[in-house]
Amino acid sequence: MLALLELRRNRCRYALVFAVSAAGFAVIALRFAVAVGIDLPLAINAGHLLLTLAVLFVAAWIQIGEAACTKGAVRRALLGDDGEI
Numbered sequence: 001m002l003a004l005l006e007l008r009r010n011r012c013r014y015a016l017v018f019a020v021s022a023a024g025f026a027v028i029a030l031r032f033a034v035a036v037g038i039d040l041p042l043a044i045n046a047g048h049l050l051l052t053l054a055v056l057f058v059a060a061w062i063q064i065g066e067a068a069c070t071k072g073a074v075r076r077a078l079l080g081d082d083g084e085i
Helices: 002-009 011-036 046-068 071-079
Strands: none
Touching: 002 011, 002 046, 002 071, 011 046
């Protein structure tokens, strides 16, 4: 139950870390593609990066919310069901 409460309490922080790390890996992949010689159809700028961060943050927020904030998750945590068969 304590792990579920911690996940709910720090949901914003976890979503932000996920978004920043995923966007960072995307930038690295794009730079690697350019270094190898693959031409990109558009120039990537700061606006694209901010949009990517926003979309990834919302996606992580929703995913963590579904995992930790549903009635079923709270019920499983209270009953002590950890998903093992």
